Amino acid sequence: MKAFKNLKYTVFIFILVLTGIVYYERQDIRDAIGGFLHPETENPGGNPGMVSGGDGSGSASEGNAAVSGGDAPGGNASISGGDSVSGGDSISGGDGVLTGSVSGGDGTVHWRYQTVDESYFDDAVFIGDSRTVGLYDYAGLSNTTFYASTGLTVYKVFSAPIVSVPGQKNKITVEEALSEHQFKKIYFMIGINEMGTGTVDTFMEKYKEVVAHLQELQPDAIIYLQAIMRVSTERSNKGDYINNPGIDARNAEIAKLADNKKIFYLDVNPLVCDDTGGLIKEDTFDGVHLKAAYIDIWKQFLMDHAIEFY
């Protein structure tokens, strides 16, 4: 009788086991729990990171056409793609390499960097992962469109529903958004989340596809491929898949995609890295993201490196 009485203390264990069986057998329940618990998985920052910008009347050629001085630290690094362009390309420039010309079948294209103000970004779209979300959050570019989301990768950049549309509850994909709006400039920085999967080659294969598709969707836009921002040396040495050699290997390949006609390569790393080659320790907490106060370095770099054709 006493043993029987004690049985009530096993009820909880039974419930635990039963619910456990249900939990493991039913994927849908597991997903529901998961969805309830971490709805922000797609976006831990909780930040939609999206704004619909002004409808963009191009102002690309406006602004002072002054070429930024040769002392712009990022200047040199950003031309490395030039020699991959077929045709007799010549890159000129004094101490800093700041202008270039590319001759293709349809004539010669001359370009140079100019410094512009923020309105240059009014008809631009920024596409990227959490680093770009940081730019959206803290660079104060309120008229600029951002299609950025934490954890975004080349594999789902077109398919992830991350763009919120005013007055509409459901978000649409970047693909849909790019089909609806045309932009004059596309700033693209992506590639750190992918480092855990595949190789440089598999990544680049997808990356090229994405760039080609971007051109299809936005035939008139200048595409700025931004080098993946490095991580701090401390973070890089942690021993997991996130490391600077891997980032550099990808960047070297991304740079080769620049045709310097429609696609340009920009590398902000020299401005945000120290002499160990990683993000400046004081400028980042987690070794991956610039603190908000230092986002301006990046923004200013982009403003100093707007392409002007002449």
Add this chain to the structure above:
Amino acid sequence: MLGYYLTPAKAKNFVLLAGSLVFYTCGEPWYVLLLVMSVLLNFYSAKMIDRIKVQGDRRAVFLMTLFVDVGILAFFKLSPFMQKWMGGEIALPLGISFYTFQILSYLIDVYRREIPAEKSLISFATYAVMFPQISSGPIVYYSEISGALHGRRVTLKDLDSGLKTFVYGLGMKILVADRLAILWHELQTTGFVSISTPLAWLGAFSYSMQLYFDFYGYSLMAVGLGRMLGFKLPQNFNMPYMAKSIREFYRRWHMTLGRWFQKYIYIPLGGSRRGLAVTLRNLLIVWLLTSFWHGAGAHFFFWGLGLCLFIMLERIMDMGGVLSRSKVFGHLYVLFVVPLTWVCFAIPDLGDLRTYFGRLFGFVAGVNVKAGDFLQALQNYGLYLLVGVLLCTPLPKKLFERFKNNFFGMVILAILFWMCVDRIYSAGNNPFMYLRF
């Protein structure tokens, strides 16, 4: 675990000890030797202290052992400062602050002849390294579990009750504390200079709750596991945020540490019976030691000193009565002061600490502050903050006690358990899921 229940009562300590050592070795493959050494030293010293009749000799053995114990602890606490000439970083051994204090309490109690020395090495070692509480307490007195160490019957009732307590603590830690931790992590990633003043306050409150649920959750899990193993471990928290004075707060927060300092430092120094000046001196000593116990960083010093000043003020102005009679003011005072002290606790870099206070009180100008960051944080973490606030009140514990044996209460607990498993599982796939880029 199952093996533990199947082994006969006499061998239970041995199984538990072996399991705990394996557990510890998994976390700290080398420092387990230090732990074993500590246990052996104190076990045999205590035996000697117990046996020796000559007071002077007893004292010598006692002081020598004490010196070694405290010396090892102090060495590791100070090691961040000695890095330069030791070449390289030294990690703190898991749970050293907790197990050292637990062993010290035993040693002192034996010296004071409050308890006889333990005869069985296995029993003593089990007390010192028992896995539920070795990493973060509670700090148990030997006398509290010596009975259970020598003969305990684990009933189904204990198992049932312990499991429920464990799930309750697990939920608190995984579903609330770990969620709120993301907010704090975001503030750090953004950089304190770039957060708005309202967000800085929200961050301070959120961190206060995060720390509480993290620690309280761990303590509850330890108590629950202990119960499942047949031990009754002391409670570590008693609704601290319902306190009406800082003094009361620390009678409710990390109680097993507080009573340790009370018993072994504060009272022997004369406590509060020898006039105001001595009382204040004693408070200062206790709080300096408490800061040092947490770590030798300057921010811990500010944290402890700040608290000490408030407690002294309460003493001097004899505010205890006024505060405890007040209905609202005491609460407001505690909820204003305590989060500020936790900010000191949280931020090791003094420059960052200054910036944070600057943002709290507006004397440091913000750089690239995002408009509406406060509202966004509320939107993202509002649910967890609300649950957190509720959990600070006596209500959830009452509900837990009332419904834990009710069928629906058990179903809810079971669901909570699997929610935690889900979280741990997805975090296991990606340990820093919330750190994705």
